[in-house]
Amino acid sequence: xxxxxxxxxxxxxxxxxxxxxxxxxxxxxxxxxxxxxxxxxxxxxxxxxxxxxxxxxxxxxxxxxxxxxxxxxxxxxxxxxxxxxxxxxxxxxxxxxxxxxxxxxxxxxxxxxxxxxxxxxxxxxxxxxxxxxxxxxxxxxxxxxxxxxxxxxxxxxxxxxxxxxxxxxxxxxxxxxxxxxxxxxxxx
Amino acid sequence: xxxxxxxxxxxxxxxxxxxxxxxxxxxxxxxxxxxxxxxxxxxxxxxxxxxxxxxxxxxxxxxxxxxxxxxxxxxxxxxxxxxxxxxxxxxxxxxxxxxxxxxxxxxxxxxxxxxxxxxxxxxxxxxxxxxxxxxxxxxxxxxxxxxxxxxxxxxxxxxxxxxxxxxxxxxxxxxxxxxxxxxxxxxx
Numbered sequence: 415x416x417x418x419x420x421x422x423x424x425x426x427x428x429x430x431x432x433x434x435x436x437x438x439x440x441x442x443x444x445x446x447x448x449x450x451x452x453x454x455x456x457x458x459x460x461x462x463x464x465x466x467x468x469x470x471x472x473x474x475x476x477x478x479x480x481x482x483x484x485x486x487x488x489x490x491x492x493x494x495x496x497x498x499x500x501x502x503x504x505x506x507x508x509x510x511x512x513x514x515x516x517x518x519x520x521x522x523x524x525x526x527x528x529x530x531x532x533x534x535x536x537x538x539x540x541x542x543x544x545x546x547x548x549x550x551x552x553x554x555x556x557x558x559x560x561x562x563x564x565x566x567x568x569x570x571x572x573x574x575x576x577x578x579x580x581x582x583x584x585x586x587x588x589x590x591x592x593x594x595x596x597x598x599x600x601x602x
Numbered sequence: 603x604x605x606x607x608x609x610x611x612x613x614x615x616x617x618x619x620x621x622x623x624x625x626x627x628x629x630x631x632x633x634x635x636x637x638x639x640x641x642x643x644x645x646x647x648x649x650x651x652x653x654x655x656x657x658x659x660x661x662x663x664x665x666x667x668x669x670x671x672x673x674x675x676x677x678x679x680x681x682x683x684x685x686x687x688x689x690x691x692x693x694x695x696x697x698x699x700x701x702x703x704x705x706x707x708x709x710x711x712x713x714x715x716x717x718x719x720x721x722x723x724x725x726x727x728x729x730x731x732x733x734x735x736x737x738x739x740x741x742x743x744x745x746x747x748x749x750x751x752x753x754x755x756x757x758x759x760x761x762x763x764x765x766x767x768x769x770x771x772x773x774x775x776x777x778x779x780x781x782x783x784x785x786x787x788x789x790x
Contacts, residue, residue, distance in 0.1 A: 598748050
């Protein structure tokens with residue numbers, strides 16, 4: 415496997431997750447990850463700033479996808495409609511990555527530092543969505559409320575989706591949660 | 603002012619916030635805080651584990667108050683009704699502490715480490731509320747959804763409430779946001 419292997423990133427990712435689960439996140443080094451993937455540490459650093467970024471470097475793309483989906487929603491789409499479209503767009507983003515997502519969640523759940531980083535990424539995602547809504551003319555506090563509701567749905571849907579017993583697509587779960595939130599809010 | 607001053611905790615809190623804003627959070631020591639309050643470091647440590655806890659030691663009481671409010675809601679109250687009661691209960695908790703809350707928010711906003719801690723506290727609060735709902739017989743994912751919606755409303759209401767231009771009570775803002783969430787969800 416040469417240094418120009420087109421799937422070096424994917425191999426490094428798979429190797430890292432295997433090692434994080436086998437021997438623990440703290441005890442895994444970049445050298446270990448590169449070795450397991452049959453690549454060099456130099457190649458590792460072409461894709462990731464450090465081992466933590468193996469778990470988090472997808473979040474910039476996810477944020478971009480969600481913000482663009484809000485930006486591209488037709489003018490007459492409501493705030494919650496635009497947020498829903500953004501959350502549904504993540505379904506395709508993750509469709510081929512369920513195994514990675516499951517393993518990633520196990521590693522994150524076991525480390526306070528990683529759970530904190532995940533919370534920060536989600537808070538940033540929520541703020542970006544609120545700002546995208548602001549640019550569409552949605553005023554505060556509605557923009558922040560819709561963004562927070564969307565991120566809450568995304569997070570809960572994602573946690574359900576990666577369970578072994580769950581058979582629905584991520585998008586189906588999102589729509590179910592959206593209907594549930596509507597029902598819960600209507601009851602007050 | 604003697605060592606048995608009954609408001610030692612309040613004076614330490616006020617002194618700490620003054621110093622955090624005057625010279626920065628990092629550059630303020632426990633000795634500085636005690637000196638400004640006219641007390642000893644020993645007294646400081648009777649109330650707070652470290653200077654960060656001046657900002658966060660209220661969250662355990664807040665969590666207890668919100669969980670008890672959910673626990674004490676009559677059986678026939680809905681999930682979102684119980685969460686709303688819990689969020690409204692915070693209004694009384696904070697009513698005499700608006701100045702402290704404003705200053706605290708300024709300090710937290712200026713420090714990534716403190717913002718992270720705030721996110722963790724809010725995530726823990728949300729999980730505690732979901733668990734309290736579970737004990738009332740509210741199943742998942744509704745319990746988590748209602749808890750997340752409640753915490754989103756609490757956070758946004760709180761940020762509005764501490765603004766200088768805001769004249770409403772925290773509880774009024776909470777009820778306004780709840781109505782807005784209902785409207786936003788109904789539009790989808």
